[in-house]
Amino acid sequence: MSRLNTSFVLLSIIMGLLLLVQALPPDVEANYNIVNYGAKSDGRTDSSGPLSSAWQAACTSTNSSTIYIPGGTFMLKPVTLKGPCKSNRIIVQIDGTLMAPSSYNTDSQWIKFEHVDGVSIYGGTINGQGQTLWSCKSSNNDCPSGATSLIFNDAKNIMISGLTSIDSELYHIVIHGCEGVQVQGVKINAPGNSPNTDGIHVQKSTNVTITGTDIKTGDDCISIGPGTTNLWIEGVTCGPGHGISIGSLGKEKEEEGVQNVVVKNTVFTRSQNGLRIKTWGRPSDSFVKGVVFEHALMHNVHNPIIIDQNYCPHNLGCPGQSSGVKIRGVAYNDIQGSSASKVAVNFDCSPSNPCRGIVLEDIKLTYRNKHAESYCKNVDGTAYGPLVPPSCF
Numbered sequence: 327m328s329r330l331n332t333s334f335v336l337l338s339i340i341m342g343l344l345l346l347v348q349a350l351p352p353d354v355e356a357n358y359n360i361v362n363y364g365a366k367s368d369g370r371t372d373s374s375g376p377l378s379s380a381w382q383a384a385c386t387s388t389n390s391s392t393i394y395i396p397g398g399t400f401m402l403k404p405v406t407l408k409g410p411c412k413s414n415r416i417i418v419q420i421d422g423t424l425m426a427p428s429s430y431n432t433d434s435q436w437i438k439f440e441h442v443d444g445v446s447i448y449g450g451t452i453n454g455q456g457q458t459l460w461s462c463k464s465s466n467n468d469c470p471s472g473a474t475s476l477i478f479n480d481a482k483n484i485m486i487s488g489l490t491s492i493d494s495e496l497y498h499i500v501i502h503g504c505e506g507v508q509v510q511g512v513k514i515n516a517p518g519n520s521p522n523t524d525g526i527h528v529q530k531s532t533n534v535t536i537t538g539t540d541i542k543t544g545d546d547c548i549s550i551g552p553g554t555t556n557l558w559i560e561g562v563t564c565g566p567g568h569g570i571s572i573g574s575l576g577k578e579k580e581e582e583g584v585q586n587v588v589v590k591n592t593v594f595t596r597s598q599n600g601l602r603i604k605t606w607g608r609p610s611d612s613f614v615k616g617v618v619f620e621h622a623l624m625h626n627v628h629n630p631i632i633i634d635q636n637y638c639p640h641n642l643g644c645p646g647q648s649s650g651v652k653i654r655g656v657a658y659n660d661i662q663g664s665s666a667s668k669v670a671v672n673f674d675c676s677p678s679n680p681c682r683g684i685v686l687e688d689i690k691l692t693y694r695n696k697h698a699e700s701y702c703k704n705v706d707g708t709a710y711g712p713l714v715p716p717s718c719f
């Protein structure tokens with residue numbers, strides 16, 4: 327055999343062994359079915375005790391394990407699943423529906439994971455039953471702000487795949503203080519007029535990807551808060567909803583910035599905004615740096631492209647409406663479709679901190695089948711390729 331052939335055979339053997347190793351289960355996998363811990367799929371009996379017990383068993387075992395929630399509807403009161411765990415591979419396989427109690431209370435989280443590493447959620451539906459709280463809010467009573475349906479706080483190596491979240495009281499999914507989170511094939515659904523029901527909120531987190539996700543909700547489809555770095559969003563649909571939003575930033579004087587964000591292959595349908603950056607009109611040392619928005623399709627979106635540095639509800643504490651947030655290096659490439667308002671490209675930046683390094687390339691946005699308009703204030707940028715509306719830099 328020639329030397330080349332010998333190394334090829336050796337390589338094949340090594341590859342074969344590697345494949346074999348991968349095909350074997352990583353360890354003896356323990357399976358914790360919540361029904362064995364007393365959960366009942368009758369939609370009435372609280373399953374938070376059984377779920378916590380199953381979690382305790384999985385978390386204290388060194389083996390990788392699966393917590394199994396079978397088909398049917400399990401009522402679940404607010405629950406915190408805490409680490410650190412001995413195992414760094416816990417799968418939560420949901421075939422059925424977890425349903426929040428129909429009456430709201432003062433908890434600010436419904437299903438909370440904290441200090442965990444290596445937790446994956448596959449499938450299932452979580453139903454926050456937000457209607458009771460929303461009607462309280464619309465009748466202007468003294469109502470609590472509501473609970474986020476699913477939150478990962480201070481966690482690492484997380485996967486959320488194939489989950490459906492409906493009717494959250496407040497945010498659907500929050501990723502806070504995390505490293506390495508994949509959200510894929512998730513569906514989010516709440517009415518367009520449900521208050522503060524952001525789809526996915528990411529804050530103080532790094533290496534987060536959100537892909538293949540459909541969001542219909544009453545507030546931002548995805549909101550990106552202070553301290554977010556290396557965020558990749560791809561293949562997301564939004565609408566109804568308030569768009570994909572970096573911000574609000576700059577509420578605090580001392581605040582972490584947002585850096586390295588890619589948003590690509592998105593479709594917005596009748597949403598309030600498309601691609602938005604929003605900051606408070608007040609002093610802050612926060613920033614937005616290195617953002618790429620590319621390949622977005624807009625269907626009748628009110629503000630397809632918008633930077634708004636004047637956010638100041640109730641007009642309190644915003645001297646001169648001048649935001650301290652520095653916006654540097656934001657590229658828009660291949661953004662097409664229809665705007666529901668005349669100004670389709672709106673850069674309304676801070677007088678004390680003008681936006682710098684804004685790039686527009688291949689934009690085609692129409693308003694009632696005619697050219698839309700663009701608006702520039704305190705912004706500096708460059709434009710390439712066909713641009714409709716023409717740039718106002």
Ligand SMILES: *[C@@H]1O[C@H](CO)[C@@H](O)[C@H](O)[C@H]1NC(C)=O
Pocket residue numbers: 353354355356387389
């Ligand atoms: C964990 O795995 C070991 C073998 O690797 C097995 O003996 C043990 O019973 C397993 N523990 C649980 C809780 O399943």
Ligand SMILES: *[C@@H]1O[C@H](CO)[C@@H](O)[C@H](O)[C@H]1NC(C)=O
Pocket residue numbers: 505506532533556
């Ligand atoms: C984020 O991902 C990059 C590239 O994979 C890696 O080098 C870096 O260590 C990660 N950062 C954190 C905090 O996990």
